[in-house]
Every structure is written in structure tokens, then in C-alpha cells.
Amino acid sequence: MDKHLCNKKFNELEKDIFYNVIFSRRHVRKRFTNKSFEDKTIYNILKAAHHAPSVGYSQPWNFILIKDMDTRLKVKDSFLKERLKSIGLLEDNKERQEKYQSLKLEGILESDLNICVTYDKDRFAPFVIGRMTIEEAGIYSVCCAIQNLWLAARVEDIGVGWVSILDNSDLSSVINLPNSVKPIAYLCLGHVEKFNDMPDLEEDKWLKRMSLSDVIFFEKWDDKDNSDWNGFKKYMQF
């Protein structure tokens, strides 16, 4: 990027465009079309992911690009096995169980591209700044990269779904991960018929979006009353 753009100030119109990306990104598990996407698009998305923050600048991620149908079928098998287990866990709540069974939760075979994102704890180890006290921080970095990838995909008109109904030991063996490398995400990417107005799980009446004020506290856990924050509370309609 040109150096003068590093210190850029964004105007109101540019902010709106950015927030449009944030608010219209969806977790996509259905409505994939069979239109494939270009190498340039894959490159753009991965480059955005690689520019995520990482603890101690350790960049501990890898991206395994998967098109092979044999691999995908094996991953799908693992999904089906784990889905059955989840159905079993809802045996005491028939209504919820029926709802769960009606949900489409992955697009492993129908999407154009699968990407496994992994965490390599040995990269630039043993001394990684910021990871000596909080070891999991390396994994957090990989998740930041995944979110960059997800947003970039939205801008490129590509839907992304994260399959976490999956046995990681199955996955590791299917794609030959060494023991020291942990799979963090299995993503399905592809063009979609449309990006839905609301999240699928909200449309399907599984759960609702919480109010923003439900997840904010002031100064300490559970404090919503702190008077130092009255200005902000008034603004946010607490």
C-alpha cells in the first residue's frame, strides 16, 4: 500500500461503506451458486487475512485451500457423524431437536472452495512477545485473521460459512496436519444467490440478536449504573 494511505483519515461516506460491509456480512450455509470465483479474488481475501494483527507479530496462521472432492466428502462424513451426536443431545427437548434437524448448517460440497485455517504454535517460538503469559493468544490471532478473511469475502461478493460441527482429529488426519498444528476453522466459500437480511439462525427463529446495551458494562463486571457513564448511557438509551 502507498505510504500516504497508512495514515489516511476516513470521511463519513467511507465510514458508511465500511460499516455496510460489517453489517451485511453473513454466516452462509446455504444458497451457494455453482459460479466459481477467480484466482484474484482468492488472493485478495487471503491477503486481507494475512494482514490481521498477531501476538508478538508471530503470524501463526496457515491457509489450506481445498477443492478436492475426496477430501470434502471425508470432511462431510465427519460433519454428519457429529451432527447425529448433537441430535442425540437434544433427546429431552423434542421441539428444539426437530428445529435443529431442519437447519442447514454447512455447505462443504456445494461451495466453490473450502479453506482450513490452522495455528502453528512453533512459529517464531519459543519466545513470542505476549504469549509467555497468555498462551492462547496465538490462537486469538488466527481468529482475527479469519474475521479479516470473512469481511474481505463479503466485499468480494463471496459468502463464508464456518463449520464447527466437525471432529478436529478426523480433519487433521484427512489433510495431514502435524501434531503441533491445530485446526482452528474449516470454512466454505462461494458465490451466493443473495446475502440475507438477517442471520439465518435469527430468521429460522433459533435465537435473536441481543441488544447492544445487554453486553456492555462500566468499569467492572455487571455494573450498568456507574454515573460517570451517564452521558454515554443517555446516548445509547440504556
Next chain:
Amino acid sequence: MDKHLCNKKFNELEKDIFYNVIFSRRHVRKRFTNKSFEDKTIYNILKAAHHAPSVGYSQPWNFILIKDMDTRLKVKDSFLKERLKSIGLLEDNKERQEKYQSLKLEGILESDLNICVTYDKDRFAPFVIGRMTIEEAGIYSVCCAIQNLWLAARVEDIGVGWVSILDNSDLSSVINLPNSVKPIAYLCLGHVEKFNDMPDLEEDKWLKRMSLSDVIFFEKWDDKDNSDWNGFKKYMQF
């Protein structure tokens, strides 16, 4: 958001603006100014965070907004204690130790606002879609929210630093976290003199950015040769 914007297609100019945000976001630990920022800005940043994807739509995050100096001083104490431990770990590498000591790694007191982002495993539990096989997926969702927050802050001209040289048990006790809630990030936010051309740890010659091709494999771990990907490889100059 207006419904028609949910399915928006982004043009080339809009893509450039989005990627400008991605590439100019920095991990900021110094150069905070004493200019405070508005309630509206805090709201915008938190709203973006709250629109992150979450496993089973569980939205397991909380944001504790911290301005109180007593709290910050206690957190800074924990940082200083953990920093000393890290210096001790580099006893066998005097050059690296000296370099580490020269780095400015947090802006707890100088930034305008601290935010602790937490993970609540009990939210909408026990049955959370996608978390029955991969329990950590709830934490991954919180990290996605943090990355949304970080990017939104950049658009709002606010720098963010993530302090992970910190004892989480100290932090939990300082801000009264219940046992079931895990602190994931301690963030320092504020206006900055400038967003640097390159990451601080690169400018300080601690580590370099890896090449994108170093972190990509095809179909399986460690496979860079797969001929099905020749088109992409040519494009990416592997």
C-alpha cells in the same frame, strides 16, 4: 441497516476503501494523544463488534468499558510484573533481551479508554450449535468481535493495542469477573499522532512480515506443488 444494503454489491472504489482499512490498521502501543473521543465513536465501535459472527448465534461477548485510573494502575502493575518475567526468560540471549526491554508494549494509562472483552460460556448454554464438538468455538467468536472492533476503530481514527502481557487472574479480580467468565482481551484505545507505515515490531526489527505464499498450502498440509493450483500459483508468484 436498510434491507436493500444487506445484499449490496461493492464496486472497485468501495473495495479499495475497505482494503485501505484492513492494510492501515495498526497495533498501537505508543503515540497516543490526550484527545478524548466521543460517545458516538464508542457506540459505533462496539456496534461493529456486536455484529461479528458467533457460533450458534450465541453472542458470548461482553465489553467492560474502563476509564477509572485506579483500575488501570492495578492492570499496569500486572503488566509490569509479567514483563519482568519475560525479561528473565531471555537471560540466555542478551541481544534479544535488550531489544525486548527497549520496546513500548502497552498504553494502559496514556490511552483514552480501556476495554476488557470477555467470554461467557453460559450464554444460551448448554446446547449451543457448533459448540458441542468444538468447545473453544465460543472463544473464537469473541476474537472475531475483537477484530471487528479493531477495524471499526481504525475507520474512526482510533488506535487500538491489545495487552497480552498480563495475568488474567489479576485482571479478573480487579474488575470482578465471575468464575464462569473468561477475559479474552484487554484493549487500549485512543487517538494517535499517526498510524505508522509498518507494524511497530517490524519497524523495531523484531520480526518481519512473512510472504503470503509462505502461509498457503494446496489440498493438504505442506503441499505447495499441487498442479491443480498452477493457475493460482502463477498469479501469486509462488
